[in-house]
Amino acid sequence: MGLINQSCGIGAIKENFGKSQFSNADHVIALAGNPNTGKSTVFNALTGLNQHTGNWPGKTVLRAEGRYIHQGLIFKLIDLPGAYSLMANSMEEQVARDYLCFGRPDATVVVLDATCMERNLNLVLQVLEITSRVVICVNLVDEAERKKIQIDYHALAAELGVPVVPTAARDGVGLDKLVETVSGIATGRIETKPNVVRYKEEIEVAVRKLEPKIKKLIGEAFNARWVALRLLDKDQTVIAAVEQWLTRKDGVLTGMEGVVLA
Amino acid sequence: MCVMENSQDDYPANKIIRLWDLPLGKSATVNSIQAEGITRRRMLDLGMVPGTIVEAIRVSPAGDPKAYRVRGAVIAFRKEEAHKILINFKGE
Amino acid sequence: MSRGSLSTGLNELLKEANQLNPGGSLRLNDSMVSTIYSRAEEIAGRVVTREGKPNIDWDKKLDDILTSRFFGFPSMLLLLAVIFWITVAGANVPSKILATGLxxxxxxxxxxxxxxxxxxWVNGFFVEGIYRCLAWVVSVMLPPMAIFFPCFTLLEDMGYLPRIAFNLDNLFKKAGTHGKQSLTMSMGFGCNAAGVIACRIIESPRERLIAMLTNNFVPCNGRFPTLIALAGLLVMGVATSFGATIIVVxxxxxxxxxxxxxxxxxxxxxxxxxxxxxxxxxxPYRKPQIGRIITRSIFDRTLFVLRRAVCVAAPAGAVxxxxxxxxxxGVSILAHAANWLDPFGQMLGMDGYIIMAFLLGLPANEIVMPILIMSYMATGSMIELDSLEALHRLFVGEHGWTWLTAVCMMLFSLLHYPCGTTLWTIFKESCSFKWTALAALIPLGVAITVCFVVAQTVRLLGWA
Incomplete structure (x- = not known):
């Protein structure tokens, strides 16, 4: 029982999530999305055969990485496992969430299925809680057209506060714009102002109390609001990860260990 | 069958029943989830929050599971799970 | 700052978080999920417009057939049968060409x-041993793998595979497992190692392990040739390929x-x-990207088969x-071992050579038959016989096979243990010696029991 989790414990992930392993790329981009949104089509279309697959450290979840070059810069694309949410209720969700939080990619592309916006927006809103460097890729627009669904992309971008790019990755439509926008976010040329979900007042009150203290403790390493919410939710995996991160930092401060993170 | 006893029994137009008992082709809204733990969290993740519209669309040729349309996606639930979801059903 | 002060800080934070949400009274998860979804609903309501219904709802029409009470199971079986047929029929010619070339x-x-x-001995060891085994594995395995898996990938890309799990789940629920196990089994028909990797789609670790431990019971492309040849032997002279098909099914x-x-x-x-x-x-069903899938899938399979041939089949050939x-x-070690194993083999309705062939075939199931023929003919290198008649003469005429021998060997081949690659995959996926050992021992136990019972019953009743 629980063998896979036991024998390949969560500790294994975070150690390998530092950015250093991607040092040969100029920018690291994460690709997130619900299952069945054509996320892998986007991944394949961007990276071509320039990719390799393996497992996430200590997990039997497939990890695919690829590379592409845009305007002389090397972009490394990490294909996160398909997930409906980031509540970490399955191994895929946990891997995706941990990477977004602890891997700290330079930009995150969230792929949406244009025929199923409402469900997909759930994931988008959760990603925006962790990181503001997000590009929304509304994929399968051709299929939405066939199903007579119309989407106002400008209104969507305004609602979310991050750029939106419509694509039909199967036919290569919209990918140039996507690459351009990703580059803008990663280099900081494009600034985003995500509209984060506000919860009911009791929760917001508690978050307001915790957030400054978390900022003081961990600095800008992780999104303090998000960590506050996870602490309130008693999310053991996040608590353990933060603890591990702090222990290392303690070690560095007292000169006991030479490991520098973040 | 399997109608929950409730105070509004005089109004057969709006009953609380189990999702499993929702006839194929009919829609209802989620009332509450009786499951706990991981099952509850997964159901919530799929968008089964109170007020969500669900439509029973098909049943497996083996009789179980049944497939429901929830927020634009088709999700199959086993009898055990669909029993733990209560819905407000407006009847025929 | 003293060591550990940051961690202490975290503990204080946790304490405070606990006070702010005593005993989980905020029902944080429920509330947050609800809020996020209602916000998603709100945004979708503002940006998405639907202009009436689409002309034809293909998803519904297809599902009305593919998951219907009357056509659900037949259409599924038909699809599987077509894939098998394409694999077996389509693999024949390229297999022969590859074999001839190699x-x-x-x-x-x-x-x-x-x-x-x-x-x-250099020629013997390197060419007749290592190279020949390598050539064998490649020519037997590559064509069926390169046909079977693209077919399945097409079904996956179209969105059909989850329907199989939907149709069959009730059966698996009764066995205490998940309907997705049917998908891992389908993959297992192609290659058990791929089937084991496919078990990742099963989220519960318990159900995933069960699917991994039992994947061996679906015969893979490496075992089908053995089963088909033995079935052919059984019905030879009585019925044609139709009879053999029924037996294999x-x-x-x-x-x-x-x-x-x-x-x-x-x-x-x-x-x-x-x-x-x-x-x-x-x-929803989607139009598959046929060209892309076929090239990609064939490329991947070829790499897989070649790597396996080099890593597993070559050393096996040497041994x-x-x-x-x-x-x-004056007698080879192989023959000594076979003689020693003979009483055990007889108990299971087979003989020592067959048991020895299965043992040596552990690295790759497709070499069991060639090893058996080699050891029967004492040739020193693996060979294949070009006709069923020749096989019949060797097995029945010279080595006293009865129909019981063929049946027991088929059963043992179906049940025995996963091949070396599959076991290695199980180890990598489970990170556990214990489960890997059980993945071999459970099927072995089942195989021995079934063969023993069948052999003893048949003999007791005097049928063979």
């Missing part, structure tokens, strides 16, 4: 070594029943637990050649 290469290698005046069905039975036992004993939550999305060619007292 064995032509073997002759050239031998000539080269002869020209170099290399000692005989029967064996496959027996494998599926065994899978369910062993899964049921496991979920009641070693891997006890309640079935996990079953939530399966039935995605087999040594065993067959090192003589003690």
């Amino acid at each position: 064995f032509w290469g073997q002759e050239r290698l031998t000539e080269l070594l002869y020209w170099l005046h290399a000692p005989a 029967g064996i496959v069905l027996f494998g599926i029943v065994t899978t369910l039975a062993v899964s049921w036992v496991l979920s009641k004993t070693l891997l006890k637990g309640v079935p996990s939550s079953f939530t399966l999305e039935l995605p 087999i050649w040594l065993l067959a060619n090192i003589n003690i007292g």
Whole structure:
């Protein structure tokens, strides 16, 4: 029982999530999305055969990485496992969430299925809680057209506060714009102002109390609001990860260990 | 069958029943989830929050599971799970 | 700052978080999910407009057939049958071409070594041992793998595979496992190692392990040739290929029943637990990217088969050649071992040579038959016979096979243990020696029991 989790414990992930392993790329981009949104089509279309697959450290979840070059810069694309949410209720969700939080990619592309916006927006809103460097890729627009669904992309971008790019990755439509926008976010040329979900007042009150203290403790390493919410939710995996991160930092401060993170 | 006893029994137009008992082709809204733990969290993740519209669309040729349309996606639930979801059903 | 002060800070934060949400009274998760979804609903309501209904709802029309009460199962079986047929029929010709080419290469290698005046054992060990085994595995496995998996990938890309799980889940629920196990089994028909990797789609660790431990009971492309040849032997002279097909189908069905039975036992004993939550999305059907899939999938399979041939089949070829060619007292080690194993083999309705062939075939199931023929003919290198008649003459005429021998060997081949690659994959996926060992021992136990019972019953009743 629980063998896979036991024998390949969560500790294994975070150690390998530092950015250093991607040092040969100029920018690291994460690709997130619900299952069945054509996320892998986007991944394949961007990276071509320039990719390799393996497992996430200590997990039997497939990890695919690829590379592409845009305007002389090397972009490394990490294909996160398909997930409906980031509540970490399955191994895929946990891997995706941990990477977004602890891997700290330079930009995150969230792929949406244009025929199923409402469900997909759930994931988008959760990603925006962790990181503001997000590009929304509304994929399968051709299929939405066939199903007579119309989407106002400008209104969507305004609602979310991050750029939106419509694509039909199967036919290569919209990918140039996507690459351009990703580059803008990663280099900081494009600034985003995500509209984060506000919860009911009791929760917001508690978050307001915790957030400054978390900022003081961990600095800008992780999104303090998000960590506050996870602490309130008693999310053991996040608590353990933060603890591990702090222990290392303690070690560095007292000169006991030479490991520098973040 | 399997109608929950409730105070509004005089109004057969709006009953609380189990999702499993929702006839194929009919829609209802989620009332509450009786499951706990991981099952509850997964159901919530799929968008089964109170007020969500669900439509029973098909049943497996083996009789179980049944497939429901929830927020634009088709999700199959086993009898055990669909029993733990209560819905407000407006009847025929 | 003293060591540990940051961690202390975290503990204080946790304490405070606890006070702010005493005993989880905020029902944070429920509330947050609800808020996020209602916000998603709000945004979608503002940006998405639908102009009436689409002309034809293809998803509904297709699902009305593919998951219907009357056509659900038949259409599924038909699809599987078509894929098998395409695989078996389509693999024949490329297999022959590959074999001819590779064995032509073997002759050239031998000539080269002869020209170099290399000692005989060099040619034996490297060419007849290692190269031949490698060539064998590649020519038997590559074509079916390169046909079977693209077909399945097409079904996956179209969105059909989750429907199989939807149709069959009830059966698996009764065995205490997940409907997605049907998908891992389907993959297993292609290659058990791929089937084991496919078990990742099963979220519950308990159900995933059961699926991994039982994947062996569906015969893979490496075992089908053996089963087909033995079935052919059984009906030779009585019926034609139709009879053999019925027997092979029967064996496959027996494998599926065994899978369910062993899964049921496991979920009641070693891997006890309640079935996990079953939530399966039935995605919309989509037009598959045929060209892309076929090229990609064939490319991947080819790499897989070649890597496996080099890592597994080549060393196996070396060991087999040594065993067959090192003589003690004028008899090869292989024959000594076979004689020693003979009483055990007889107990199971087979003989020592067959058991030895299965043992040596552990690295790759497709070499079991060639090893058996080699050891029967004492040739020293693996060979294949070009006709069923020749096989019949060797097995029945010279080595006293009865129909019981063929049946027991088929059963043993179906049940025995996963091949070396699959075991290695199970180890990598489970990170556990214990489960890897059980993945070999459980099927072995089942195989021995079934063969023993069948053999003893038949003999007791005087049928053979």
